[in-house]
Structures are given as C-alpha cells and as structure tokens.
Amino acid sequence: MRHGKKNNHLGRTAAHRKAMLSNMAASLIMHKRLSTTVAKAKALRKYVEPLLTKSKNDTTHSRRTVFAYLQEKEAVKELFDEVSAKIANRPGGYTRILKTGLRLGDNAEMCVIELVDYNEDMLASTGAAAGAKKTRRRGAGGAKKKAEGAAEAPKAAETDATAEEAKDAE
Structure with missing residues (x-):
C-alpha cells in the first residue's frame, strides 16, 4: 500500500x-x-x-x-x-x-x-470569447423561438417607421 x-x-x-x-x-x-x-x-x-x-x-x-x-x-x-x-x-x-x-x-x-x-493563441481566443455572449444549445424549441424573435424585430421596426411617416405627413 x-x-x-x-x-x-x-x-x-x-x-x-x-x-x-x-x-x-x-x-x-x-x-x-x-x-x-x-x-x-x-x-x-x-x-x-x-x-x-x-x-x-x-x-x-x-x-x-x-x-x-x-x-x-x-x-x-x-x-x-x-x-x-x-x-x-x-x-x-x-x-x-x-x-x-x-x-x-x-x-x-x-x-x-x-x-x-x-x-x-489561447489568450487571443479567450479575449475574443470574453466579449461575445456565450450561447447554449437547448434543443429545437429554443432555436425556433430565436428565429421568431428575430422575425418580430424587423416588423417592429417597420411599424415605427410607418408611424414616423404618418407624423411627417401631418
């Protein structure tokens, strides 16, 4: 022993x-x-x-x-x-x-x-990774929600743009 x-x-x-x-x-x-x-x-x-x-x-x-x-x-x-x-x-x-x-x-x-x-090499990769947000894989449901959220963001921007155009027309 x-x-x-x-x-x-x-x-x-x-x-x-x-x-x-x-x-x-x-x-x-x-x-x-x-x-x-x-x-x-x-x-x-x-x-x-x-x-x-x-x-x-x-x-x-x-x-x-x-x-x-x-x-x-x-x-x-x-x-x-x-x-x-x-x-x-x-x-x-x-x-x-x-x-x-x-x-x-x-x-x-x-x-x-x-x-x-x-x-x-490792210092450069950790420095770049520290600035970027880490993402996790949680299955297909999470990816679909991200895609839907990304699709909703342009729609919101379009509605803001049309509201501004309406104010400019008045």
Missing part, C-alpha cells in the same frame, strides 16, 4: 530525479513550453509552481532560493525579469498541461506543459 506517499519517483534515484526536474524547470522557464510525458509533467508542475510563486517577490533571498533549485543563472534571470512580471497578479495555476496523445515507441502518454500567460 502507498498511503501518504505523494511524490512520483519516476523510476529514478533521488539525485537523478532532482537533476531531471531542475533541468526541466529551467527549460520550461526559458522556452515557456515543454513536451514530455504526463507523469513527468505532473511532477514538474509540483516542482516549478512554488518557484514561480517565489519569483513574485524579487529579493536576494528569493533569488538565491530559486537558484538552489534551478542551478542555472539565465533561467533565474528570465524568471525574475520577464516571467514574474506576467504572473504578478495571478493567484496560482501558472502552468497548463495539454495531452497530445501516445508516443510511438513505447505508447507513453505524452503532453505539452506550458506557462499559462505565454500561449498567445
């Missing part, structure tokens, strides 16, 4: 796992997106999200703490300069995991893990 054992060992020794997650976190910060297996992505999410939270407070102590995890100067600089500015008012949930299917060689479940605020 594995009661209370919440971290996935990923079939590696502790040192190998720590080095792998450190490298993956640095790559995610530098490239904003990473393709990997779902198990590694979930482990990486638990590893990198506290670092992203810590980057919101730009102090020497937090930089040194993050460097102890990442071991890469460029990644720490990128994290504190660019990434932290974008995630400043986000309360959490900095990463997104998108499943992409199965790997050909061993049929492992693959995914893309990315930083949420850096996917321009």
Whole structure:
C-alpha cells in the first residue's frame, strides 16, 4: 500500500530525479513550453509552481532560493525579469498541461506543459470569447423561438417607421 506517499519517483534515484526536474524547470522557464510525458509533467508542475510563486517577490533571498533549485543563472534571470512580471497578479495555476496523445515507441502518454500567460493563441481566443455572449444549445424549441424573435424585430421596426411617416405627413 502507498498511503501518504505523494511524490512520483519516476523510476529514478533521488539525485537523478532532482537533476531531471531542475533541468526541466529551467527549460520550461526559458522556452515557456515543454513536451514530455504526463507523469513527468505532473511532477514538474509540483516542482516549478512554488518557484514561480517565489519569483513574485524579487529579493536576494528569493533569488538565491530559486537558484538552489534551478542551478542555472539565465533561467533565474528570465524568471525574475520577464516571467514574474506576467504572473504578478495571478493567484496560482501558472502552468497548463495539454495531452497530445501516445508516443510511438513505447505508447507513453505524452503532453505539452506550458506557462499559462505565454500561449498567445489561447489568450487571443479567450479575449475574443470574453466579449461575445456565450450561447447554449437547448434543443429545437429554443432555436425556433430565436428565429421568431428575430422575425418580430424587423416588423417592429417597420411599424415605427410607418408611424414616423404618418407624423411627417401631418
């Protein structure tokens, strides 16, 4: 039984796992997106999200703490300069995991893990959708009522126009 054992060992020794997650976190910060297996992505999410939270407070102590995890100067600089500015008012949930299917060689479940605020395609689509009213499908009855309502609107406009013409004639 594995009661209370919440971290996935990923079939590696502790040192190998720590080095792998450190490298993956640095790559995610530098490239904003990473393709990997779902198990590694979930482990990486638990590893990198506290670092992203810590980057919101730009102090020497937090930089040194993050460097102890990442071991890469460029990644720490990128994290504190660019990434932290974008995630400043986000309360959490900095990463997104998108499943992409199965790997050909061993049929492992693959995914893309990315930083949420850096996917321009999704940001553009949610921005456009936020302005438009969402519609729901509720069966044929609702569609008929919408069509009838749309047909009644021009009729109302016609009656207003004829009333105005009558006033102009007087």
